[in-house]
Amino acid sequence: MLINTKLPLDSDRLQKQDQTLCLAGMTWIDYEKFDSEEYPGYRVSYFDGVITLVSPSKNHERIAQTIAILVSAYCRKFSLLYFPLGSTRLENKPLAGKEPDVSFAFNTDKDIPDLAIEVIFSSGSLDDLNKYQAIGVNEVWFWRNNKITFYQLQKEYRKISTSKLLPNLSSKTLENFVNQSLTKSPLAIEADFLQQI
Template sequence: MLINTKLPLSLDYLQKQDQTFSLSGMTWTDYEKFNSEEYLGYRVSYFNGVITLVYPNLVIEVIFSSGSIDDLEKYQAIGVKKVWFWKNNKITFYELQSEGYTEITHSKYLSNLTYELLEKFVNKGLTKSPLIIEG
């Protein structure tokens, strides 16, 4: 989480918002320092001397060769609420709870979106033109 508990801000409110942190007057060399283990998972951008960090609420990780459920630790460290893994034509949904990530069967906010339905369309998209995929 970009906002830490020592700041005099409402954490309940902030946890419901996108969190963005901007640093102005920066150089490209400063930007390159953000390419480290400490900032994995953040979206980091550089434009006109401003470095912007945003942490996502949802991460979709597509695993072709390396990667596993162990990656949940890095997402938990920065407070990512939802993580979806796609590996071997299977999708699993995880949601961050107080005790860690829990595997779930459908999206809390997209209640009609189950992992089975998403798998069906993603896997069809790998073998057919997206223009002819039907429900």
């Protein structure tokens, strides 16, 4: 956790919210020094001289994992080859680096995923699209305030209502199931999801 819980802060609230630290005036070389082995549990990104470290909350992780489970279920149902890349560090040196919450390549394994998914619980922003554009990720999904928005990279990202990668899936449908993740087991959510798509 980035903030010491011995501070006079509500530790329960800290457990439910992401902890974020932004370091300005940084270089790509500084970014490369942040090793996942030294900073386990943190997601690190770099863009425009700013390094951002995020320690995801329990709720953040639950939502991200539910989305990953539903994407995997979709692929199994429609026999779409998929290669989960998780939070693998993505880079376009020295412009941008990002560790998504969840990511997938489809049809063939790739170094840069076709899909990156971000949960904006109490950290992150749509500015992450700039990082993903510099890296060249085809489609990015954001969950924020109980809404899921899909973006497809053309010359820049454009909002779309139905995924181009998973064509039977709309953002509205996915949103309805993902928003159950804080109160229901992914097993029950997945069963209902597979019946609807």
